[in-house]
Amino acid sequence: DTGVSQNxxxxxxxRGQNVTFRCDPISEHNRLYxxxxxxxxxxxFLTYFQNEAQLEKSRLLSDRFSAxxxxxxxxxxxxxxxxxxxxxxxxxxxxxxxxxxxxxPGTRLTVT
Amino acid sequence: xxxxxxxxxxxxxQEGENLTVYCNSSSVFSSLQWYxxxxxxxxxxxxxxxxxxxVKKLKRLTFQFGDARKDSSLHITxxxxxxxxxxxxxxxxxxxxxxxxxxxxxxxx
Numbered sequence: 001d002t003g004v005s006q007n008x009x010x011x012x013x014x015r016g017q018n019v020t021f022r023c024d025p026i027s028e029h030n031r032l033y034x035x036x037x038x039x040x041x042x043x044x045f046l047t048y049f050q051n052e053a054q055l056e057k058s059r060l061l062s063d064r065f066s067a068x069x070x071x072x073x074x075x076x077x078x079x080x081x082x083x084x085x086x087x088x089x090x091x092x093x094x095x096x097x098x099x100x101x102x103x104x105p106g107t108r109l110t111v112t
Numbered sequence: 113x114x115x116x117x118x119x120x121x122x123x124x125x126q127e128g129e130n131l132t133v134y135c136n137s138s139s140v141f142s143s144l145q146w147y148x149x150x151x152x153x154x155x156x157x158x159x160x161x162x163x164x165x166x167v168k169k170l171k172r173l174t175f176q177f178g179d180a181r182k183d184s185s186l187h188i189t190x191x192x193x194x195x196x197x198x199x200x201x202x203x204x205x206x207x208x209x210x211x212x213x214x215x216x217x218x219x220x221x
Contacts, residue, residue: 004154033208042116042200042211043155056208091154093209100145101209103154 002026004104006092012110013082020078021107025094032075033093033101034067036060043091049075082111115139116203116212124218128190133199133215135184141203141210144184146175149198149214191219 005024013019025032031050035043046065047057051072061067064082069075079086089108093101116137125131135144143162147155159168161177161184168175172195174187184201196219202209 006154031207035209035211040214042202042214043209044211045208048208093154098207100157100160102157103147106152106154108152 004092004094004102006090006104006107008107009105010108010110012112015084015111016081018078018080019082019109020076021090021092021109022074022076023092023094023104024074025092026096026102029094029096029102030072031095031097032069033095034075034077035091035093037089037091037106038087046077079109082109084111087111116201116210118199118201118212118215120215121213122216122218124220125191127192127219127221129219131188131191131217133186133188133217135186135201135212137182137203139203139205140181141205142181143204144177144181145202145204145209146184146186147200147202149200155200188217191217193219193221195219 007022033048034046037043045058046061047067049069052069064080067077087110089106091103091106093103095101119134145160146158149155159175164179164181166177172189176185199215201212
């Protein structure tokens with residue numbers, strides 16, 4: 001049973017550029033979550049999917065952020081026109097129904 | 113807004129000492145998870161507690177869920193350098209997790 005994988009692990013980009021991250025959940029996990037974690041803080045919920053449907057979005061998710069899970073398997077998180085405040089660790093987690101969430105290793109984004 | 117506060121924020125101890133980390137909220141959670149996170153990695157699930165008053169043991173780690181399901185504690189006996197990391201509690205809130213502020217533990221040999 002492979003775990004949650006995320007790519008890339010690290011991304012450095014210049015302010016104003018667009019970036020896209022990918023998350024591959026544990027197979028057969030129908031729920032997929034995105035969280036953001038800044039230095040010294042706990043992760044904060046951004047959005048989640050049940051299969052291909054996006055069920056909830058946090059108010060933290062500005063219009064520059066968009067997430068998709070087109071076939072109910074992997075998911076992408078895109079940030080347009082990145083700002084320095086977007087620098088953070090972006091974490092993906094998956095779960096089967098209401099069981100525990102399992103996290104991937106994260107994508108560390110640095111906006112210069 | 114539901115908040116989970118953890119204390120202490122930082123803890124530096126010698127190998128062999130015991131410690132307790134607290135996770136408190138004014139809200140009731142249907143379940144509460146504890147995670148440990150290493151630098152540059154995602155959180156790794158340690159335990160889930162569901163029932164008020166529940167106590168779970170994982171080797172040298174003891175987890176307790178408060179009777180009212182608003183608070184929890186993690187007790188480590190005879191800490192080892194391998195226990196070093198960021199400990200996070202997280203409450204289940206309508207299908208998503210609300211994380212605590214974290215406790216950074218450093219265990220020196």
